[in-house]
Amino acid sequence: MNTLGRYSKVGVGVILGLAVVAAPAIVHGGFIAAPGDSASGESARAAVRGSLGETPAEKDARMAWWREARFGMFIHWGLYAIPAGRWGERTDHAEWIRTTAQIPLGEYDKLVAQFNPVKFDADAWAKMAADAGMKYLVITSKHHDGFALFDSKVSEFDVMATPFQRDILKELSDACRKHGLKMCFYHSIMDWRHPDYLPRRDWEKGRSAEGADFNRFERYLHAQVTELLTHYGPIGVMWFDGEWESTWTHEHGRPLYDLCRKLQPSVIVNNRVDKGRAGMAGMTIDDKFAGDFGTPEQEVPHEGLPGVDWESCITMNRNWGYNEADKNFKSTRDMIRMLVDIASKGGNLLLNIGPTAEGEFPPESVERLAAIGTWMKVHGESIYGTRAGPFRKGLAWGRCTTKPIEGGTRMYLHVFDWPADGRIVVPGLGNEVRKAYVLSAPSSPLEFKRVQSDVHIGVPSSAPDADCTVVVLEIAGNPVVYEAPTITAAAQEFVTALSVELSAGSPEVEVRYTLDGGEPAANSPKYAGPIRIDATTTVKARSVHEGKVVSGVTEMTFKKTAPRPAAARPPGLAPGLQCEMYDGEWDRLPDFTKLKPASTKRAGDVSLGGGPRAERQGRRYLGFIIVPKDEAYTFALTSDDGAKLLIDGVCVVDNDGLHVPVEKRGTIALAAGVHDIEVAYFNKTGGAELELRWGVLGAALEKVPAEAFMSAER
Ligand code: FHN
Numbered sequence: 001m002n003t004l005g006r007y008s009k010v011g012v013g014v015i016l017g018l019a020v021v022a023a024p025a026i027v028h029g030g031f032i033a034a035p036g037d038s039a040s041g042e043s044a045r046a047a048v049r050g051s052l053g054e055t056p057a058e059k060d061a062r063m064a065w066w067r068e069a070r071f072g073m074f075i076h077w078g079l080y081a082i083p084a085g086r087w088g089e090r091t092d093h094a095e096w097i098r099t100t101a102q103i104p105l106g107e108y109d110k111l112v113a114q115f116n117p118v119k120f121d122a123d124a125w126a127k128m129a130a131d132a133g134m135k136y137l138v139i140t141s142k143h144h145d146g147f148a149l150f151d152s153k154v155s156e157f158d159v160m161a162t163p164f165q166r167d168i169l170k171e172l173s174d175a176c177r178k179h180g181l182k183m184c185f186y187h188s189i190m191d192w193r194h195p196d197y198l199p200r201r202d203w204e205k206g207r208s209a210e211g212a213d214f215n216r217f218e219r220y221l222h223a224q225v226t227e228l229l230t231h232y233g234p235i236g237v238m239w240f241d242g243e244w245e246s247t248w249t250h251e252h253g254r255p256l257y258d259l260c261r262k263l264q265p266s267v268i269v270n271n272r273v274d275k276g277r278a279g280m281a282g283m284t285i286d287d288k289f290a291g292d293f294g295t296p297e298q299e300v301p302h303e304g305l306p307g308v309d310w311e312s313c314i315t316m317n318r319n320w321g322y323n324e325a326d327k328n329f330k331s332t333r334d335m336i337r338m339l340v341d342i343a344s345k346g347g348n349l350l351l352n353i354g355p356t357a358e359g360e361f362p363p364e365s366v367e368r369l370a371a372i373g374t375w376m377k378v379h380g381e382s383i384y385g386t387r388a389g390p391f392r393k394g395l396a397w398g399r400c401t402t403k404p405i406e407g408g409t410r411m412y413l414h415v416f417d418w419p420a421d422g423r424i425v426v427p428g429l430g431n432e433v434r435k436a437y438v439l440s441a442p443s444s445p446l447e448f449k450r451v452q453s454d455v456h457i458g459v460p461s462s463a464p465d466a467d468c469t470v471v472v473l474e475i476a477g478n479p480v481v482y483e484a485p486t487i488t489a490a491a492q493e494f495v496t497a498l499s500v501e502l503s504a505g506s507p508e509v510e511v512r513y514t515l516d517g518g519e520p521a522a523n524s525p526k527y528a529g530p531i532r533i534d535a536t537t538t539v540k541a542r543s544v545h546e547g548k549v550v551s552g553v554t555e556m557t558f559k560k561t562a563p564r565p566a567a568a569r570p571p572g573l574a575p576g577l578q579c580e581m582y583d584g585e586w587d588r589l590p591d592f593t594k595l596k597p598a599s600t601k602r603a604g605d606v607s608l609g610g611g612p613r614a615e616r617q618g619r620r621y622l623g624f625i626i627v628p629k630d631e632a633y634t635f636a637l638t639s640d641d642g643a644k645l646l647i648d649g650v651c652v653v654d655n656d657g658l659h660v661p662v663e664k665r666g667t668i669a670l671a672a673g674v675h676d677i678e679v680a681y682f683n684k685t686g687g688a689e690l691e692l693r694w695g696v697l698g699a700a701l702e703k704v705p706a707e708a709f710m711s712a713e714r
Contacts, residue, residue: 584682645678
């Protein structure tokens with residue numbers, strides 16, 4: 001059957017126009033880059049209001065329930081639960097089984113007739129989530145296989161085509177509301193079944209892409225998202241995924257975000273709606289991309305990012321979809337401590353369940369949800385609505401979350417390693433302590449005393465809760481933490497000048513510093529804003545509070561370097577680069593100098609251009625880059641799969657290997673003029689991406705314009 005016939009044609013709603021905003025101050029990899037044109041900085045910041053004119057205060061109001069929630073349930077469920085990971089001899093598949101087992105469409109479609117989860121009980125699922133202390137539930141309305149768990153009028157590849165014939169999402173949304181949970185949907189952009197979705201899977205040899213119309217697919221995607229945001233009541237989050245393939249672009253992402261917000265202005269949308277996600281680390285690389293929160297996957301950021309909303313999505317075992325053989329479940333203790341770690345960094349945890357084909361949660365998941373719920377019943381206030389702890393350098397024995405209280409702060413000290421000496425030491429806390437107690441025994445105060453800049457708390461000999469005891473410390477005012485200052489700048493080498501920022505972490509603590517290598521003291525210059533240096537300088541800084549030195553010294557040396565000289569401009573240069581094309585299959589970049597190119601063409605810039613992406617292809621861009629002025633230049637090379645940037649033969653960015661689109665950066669000091677440039681790139685299979693951006697030190701990065709490239713005409 002021509003599967004094209006199985007999808008009705010859909011019109012498209014009005015797609016909101018794009019609001020183009022300039023980039024505000026942006027955190028790149030821990031460095032602060034300010035707008036290139038500071039004169040427009042204020043207007044740029046004022047203009048940063050998302051594409052619907054939302055003000056920061058309005059966004060805070062929209063995000064409030066999500067920031068309060070801290071803890072949600074992820075559910076991956078669909079046809080793939082039927083094989084339960086097994087196909088032929090292998091038992092290590094899961095929700096990707098149609099691709100990992102290379103199952104032809106017709107074969108996979110047979111699962112539709114087998115999907116009959118007679119034990120599905122929406123109320124039981126919602127109750128288990130609520131009893132575990134979760135506040136929202138995100139379920140796969142459609143995963144990459146294209147199967148809809150809801151009654152979709154624009155697709156017949158949905159739950160109504162199965163023997164079950166019940167709208168699972170309708171039942172679950174009603175149950176969620178009954179149990180006080182926000183109903184949320186995970187919806188995959190990538191769709192391995194819709195005839196208009198490109199690219200095809202590389203192993204689907206016989207499945208032609210003839211007639212595929214990606215614009216028509218986008219209309220279909222919008223139509224299903226409209227169904228989800230129209231027929232199931234108030235939705236908390238639209239959790240998109242599968243945005244990484246090259247056919248999906250920023251020009252698709254922003255309108256999809258706007259559609260969601262137009263249909264339900266209060267809905268929250270993750271950053272996988274657009275192209276701004278930094279791989280599995282999940283954070284958004286640039287404010288121009290749409291999405292309300294970052295989405296680290298199977299990992300927790302090393303430290304929270306102040307003012308950045310993010311949520312780590314993590315499985316209980318090793319698979320998202322049900323795999324019968326996967327008994328590698330994390331312990332309850334590990335998952336409680338993971339939730340605490342995430343909350344202590346200001347993030348949310350989205351903990352995954354993969355239900356069986358019969359419609360039940362695996363018993364191991366049920367047991368762990370109940371145990372987590374028992375802990376949350378006693379300790380939930382140390383998670384819900386809390387803020388990241390103030391200890392940037394961490395705590396040896398556990399984690400800290402905080403909540404403002406009348407005239408002070410309540411600090412929740414989550415103790416993983418209970419002290420043998422009956423004393424918890426809170427390092428470098430400058431505040432007056434009002435009281436201390438174990439959260440589970442609020443009427444039994446604990447003894448505490450100040451020992452220099454530390455606070456010692458007397459605690460029972462054994463931990464009241466072995467998984468994680470919470471000790472509450474109530475202090476006057478905002479936390480004042482004594483830690484050695486941090487020193488940040490756009491790079492450690494520069495050509496003309498560099499801006500250096502110092503931070504003590506707590507606003508009440510001063511940073512005193514020296515630029516001559518001397519030891520900073522309480523009467524050294526006080527940091528009052530970015531320091532401009534124009535010569536090689538060693539910066540030393542330490543924290544001072546109420547006239548007293550309260551930390552050790554942080555030191556960093558910044559080197560002024562001569563820019564690499566420009567080359568003599570060869571004669572006969574023409575705009576663009578030489579681009580050698582190679583055919584082959586690699587896991588890492590080959591040495592292209594030892595291979596013969598299949599063809600050579602001129603490329604306007606370093607990108608893959610429009611159209612479908614080739615697989616098993618290598619490229620080598622050669623020529624010159626014209627540098628406008630003597631400066632240190634930061635280059636950002638985004639690729640899927642591997643790539644490298646060399647300038648004057650020096651490797652500036654190494655982004656080699658097999659990966660989803662990932663951006664890597666490097667900085668090099670260049671004199672104005674012509675410099676050799678070489679970009680090597682390969683794509684093995686699946687998605688493909690290549691982009692080169694640059695910026696002078698400290699400025700926002702932009703795509704390297706075509707007019708910057710020249711090469712000899714051949
Ligand atoms: O490919 C999906 C995967 O199946 C799963 O849905 C995870 C969960 O966020 N997301 C993608 C992998 O990054």
